[in-house]
Amino acid sequence: MSQPLRPHDARRPDHAPADHPALPQPKIGVLIANLGTPDGHDYWSMRRYLNEFLSDKRVIDYPAWKWQPILQGIILTKRPFTSGANYRLIWNNEADESPLLTITKQKLAKLQKAAADRWGDRVMVDFCMRYGNPSTQSVVDRMVKAGCDRIVFLPMYPQYAGATWATANDQFFRALMTQKWQPSARVCPPYFDRPDYIEALAQSVERTLGGKRPQKLVASYHGMPVRYLHEGDPYYCQCHKTSRLLRERLGWDEDSIDTTFQSVFGSEEWLRPYTVEHVADLASRGITDIAVISPAFSADCIETLEEINGEIREAFEGAGGQGFTYIPCLNDDDAHIEVLTGVIAENLAGWVG
Template sequence: MSDHLPPAHPPVPSPKIGVVLLNLGTPDATDYWSVRRYLKEFLSDPRVIETPKWLWWPILNLVILSFRPRRSGHAYSQIWDKERNESPLRVITRDQTEALAQRLAGHDNVVVDYAMRYGNPSTKSVLEKMQAAGCQKILLVPLYPQYSATTTATANDKAFDALRQMRWQPAVRTAPAYFDDPKYVETLANSIRDGVAALPFEPDLVITSYHGMPVEYLERGDPYHCQCYKTTRLVREHLGWDNSKLMVTFQSRFGPTKWLEPYTDVTLEALPKQGVKKVAILAPAFSADCIETLEEINMQGRETFMEAGGEQFAYIPCLNASPGGMDMIESMVRRELAGWL
């Protein structure tokens, strides 16, 4: 291409295809101000908190951001990767990105990167870097198996905001939610089967704990609730398990409004009284282990269950950058890149 450019024309990079793995985000450190910056960006998102701004702004800035950063910072410190000085979510998402890049290395024109909806690396900075590198086509891959306006939609929104400011926009595709993708269902089922087989005990029950949301979001048309139940049903059918062996709960509720039920913490507290003393639990809404899985489930949830009379508790990790998990991501990305590669 450069042979046909007029004299003094700026260099033109060769056309490339970009693949961006999008995840939720993380504070840069566990101190008060780092966590506060992250929480402010997160909780100011109208996709996440649909309360009218005039009502929510004083609650957030005068109340929540005064005390929650210290509590959240302590929770992050419990699971922080001290060797890399990063949160597990960022470490794992980077590992996934590097693994996918290796799997697509046969295509010299493909660039793989990752971005966070909240925090760093920001979606805007990554898309600008890709555009400058010559990516004329970009695939956005929100790493959320089940669609929700609070996750998938807001991740895409942030990307579209960045694209809106570009004079020369690349062509863009967005990968759909993959809650019922046969490859995802098979991979998740295998992780459960292998995880249970590796335990020194036989669980009475396996719990699939999904991130919760206010019930009113479901009533307004968000499909997340139904997709969570469908994921668990398809996995149960793949495993050939009885209905009583695998159940759905919802975690991480916030504020006084009613959220999707049954609640994970309430369920864990009640199960021992019902004779369920041995459980295994996993979090299929997350593509990478993070504070909601490592601290909220594997630490707080374990404590709740054992203090209520439980005898055995096991957490089955997210798919993360495991070979099976990466097979699934690669399969999805190659499918969505059809006609571009």
């Protein structure tokens, strides 16, 4: 009978009987989580991913008896083709993965180095996806087997929303429920108004624009149904605060930045104004030079690389717009890594020196 694999530093505890299993040396885990990505842009990869995503009650909260027949019978028959075609436009063919996965790996490498420089080998940093791979369950399993008896969990969403932050937490807690020896856990708070985060955003604006100032800066956030706001979700307010703080840091006039919402899905009323309609309206009113930034996304993904730099750009130019500048997400920018390292350090307080 084969023996179970153990971490290389596993050993039998002092004074334990000879038949006591070897245990890994205690570590502290830091787990960052992003939304997710399909494994490929083919039909079945897209269908698996969309099924997991759109079956999440945090994302679509309609009763299952009402929603699942629509999802399984109509949406998942057609949407994998259109979504797959959009992913093909931005796919990292060299690595055969989505840009979100590539950027998350780059971000992870920098965070691992920052953690090693600061805390040595006491802290293990890894990443997971809420939907797709690597799954939250698989990475929590790996951390526990490596000896992590405490884990700090950091969802990669600056603003809180039930459909992003809360569902990432849900999945993390589900993974903890399966552990025989459950680690202690801390969940980092949203960082939408941290001064260092606002500074990193402002620097990205200044760097991309190179001293030029567009007629309008559009801060486009992922949308959600208006109903969620009235049910207590703070996302809308946090988005507006991020925009306000960014404008104040840039020193721009009050009407220089517009907050809008993208990625509308379904027939329900969503948060307004809709980005795709708003940029077209700007162009029709003679505002022909704009820049667009996406403060709700920590890494460029299908919603930024294809939707903003594709569909939304086309809507603006089709209505007469001439100058359209997309300001990339913070991705693995050093200032962003410093922000995330700061958030992690604060939530490791008392666990490491």
